[in-house]
Amino acid sequence: MMEIKTPLSVPRDKKNEYHQNYRRLTNNSGQLFLIAGDQKVEHLNGDFCGTGISPEDNTPEHLFKIAAATRGGVLATHLGLISRYGQDYRTVPYIIKLNGKTNIGPGEEKNSSRIWWTIEDIVKFKKQSALDIVGIGYTLYLGGKYEAKMLATAAQAIFQAHQAGLTAILWVYPRGKNIKEEDIRTIAGGAGVAASLDADFVKVKYPYDGRNKKVTAEKFKEVVAAAGRTKVICVGGGKRSTKELLEYLKTQMEIAGTNGLAIGRNLHQRSLKEAAGLSAAIEKIIFYHDNKPNRKTGKFLGLF
Numbered sequence: 001m002m003e004i005k006t007p008l009s010v011p012r013d014k015k016n017e018y019h020q021n022y023r024r025l026t027n028n029s030g031q032l033f034l035i036a037g038d039q040k041v042e043h044l045n046g047d048f049c050g051t052g053i054s055p056e057d058n059t060p061e062h063l064f065k066i067a068a069a070t071r072g073g074v075l076a077t078h079l080g081l082i083s084r085y086g087q088d089y090r091t092v093p094y095i096i097k098l099n100g101k102t103n104i105g106p107g108e109e110k111n112s113s114r115i116w117w118t119i120e121d122i123v124k125f126k127k128q129s130a131l132d133i134v135g136i137g138y139t140l141y142l143g144g145k146y147e148a149k150m151l152a153t154a155a156q157a158i159f160q161a162h163q164a165g166l167t168a169i170l171w172v173y174p175r176g177k178n179i180k181e182e183d184i185r186t187i188a189g190g191a192g193v194a195a196s197l198d199a200d201f202v203k204v205k206y207p208y209d210g211r212n213k214k215v216t217a218e219k220f221k222e223v224v225a226a227a228g229r230t231k232v233i234c235v236g237g238g239k240r241s242t243k244e245l246l247e248y249l250k251t252q253m254e255i256a257g258t259n260g261l262a263i264g265r266n267l268h269q270r271s272l273k274e275a276a277g278l279s280a281a282i283e284k285i286i287f288y289h290d291n292k293p294n295r296k297t298g299k300f301l302g303l304f
Contacts, residue, residue: 002030005229009162009198017165021134022200024093025167026260027072031253031286032201032233033279034095034169035070036264037063037077038137041100047265052239054271063268064089069276072283076137076169076262079117079125086131095169096122097137098157111175112146113139115153119160135167135200142190143176151197158198170199182207184219191227199230203262206234208248217255224257236263242278249285260286 002023010018026032039047040060048057056062064085067075075082076095086094099113117125119136126133140154141147158168172190173181180186187204194202204223210216224232234252236245245266252258261282267275 002026002028004030007162007198007200009159010165011163014163014165018162018167021165021167024132025074025095025134025200027283027287029072029287030231030259032169032231032260032262033070033073033282033286034201034203034233034260034262035063035067035073035075035267036236036262037067037075037081037268038097038100038139039264039268040081041078041102043265044102044104047269053269054274056271057268061085062272064092065272066268066275066279067092069272070279070283072287073279074134079122082131082133083125083129086129090131093132093134095135095137095167096125096133097139098122099138099153101139108144108146108176111141111144113141113150115157119157119164119166122161122166123164133166135169136161137169137171139171139173140190140193140197142172142174142193143179151193154197162198167200168198169201169203170194170197171203173205181205182209184222187220188223188226191223191230191232195226195228195230201231201233201259202227203233203235206237206248206252208237208240213248213251214255217251220252220256220258231259232257233260233262234258236261236266239266239269242281245278246281246285249282253285 004019004022006015060081067073068089074093074095078097082094098115101113138154138157140150161168172194174186174190182205191202249261
């Protein structure tokens, strides 16, 4: 049975609830398959409509259909969308994203993001909706003039979430002048901050442009070590082929020791049928470690 190290910020009378939420979050595996639906705000409609994007992606419900078609994925998005569509997708576990910002605006304004809902709001919404809300998410930008306020907000949000028996995930992105966002030492620093804030998981960038996948994954061990008992998942990054995406995931988990994947446009820009097939392949790598390509077909899991 999966061992759960309960943070001491979780009260004794909320320990069972936290364990239940953690098991749902990770499909009872300790690994995380996060479907990123917060991009409806972060990337506006550029990622949901256009050349090479399935017409099905034009509506927010596509995100929910994909999540419902998976057998271990968690949908992370804002409360408004969950309020509107959750009643039709009650089997899906949800992470409510507390903050967000668009990609419009000047300079450092893009690297700030205020909290939209309190933990008290989330607890109230979970009770009245009876949805499977397992935790909260918050994006933290390091390196800018808003860093101190965002750190304080993240600290309070995570503490209050744990007090309520919820899990907490941080999106941590170092941003600012002269900051190399995909430098492994910089990413590791952000992962260490997430650990210091008591996050259960941290979502970070990955240097996908590295020439040698295995060498990059070896170096990325620094990030996983820096995060300690906070588990690391990587962003899916820009659009790439199914084969390349699965190869990266396999390398990240097997060599670097990461604990899953957060995927947005690489999943929702596909038709529901294609997205469901990709999800099945991702699930097998994350939860069952059936990572070897089919020797006869050369295809991952015989699916692609």
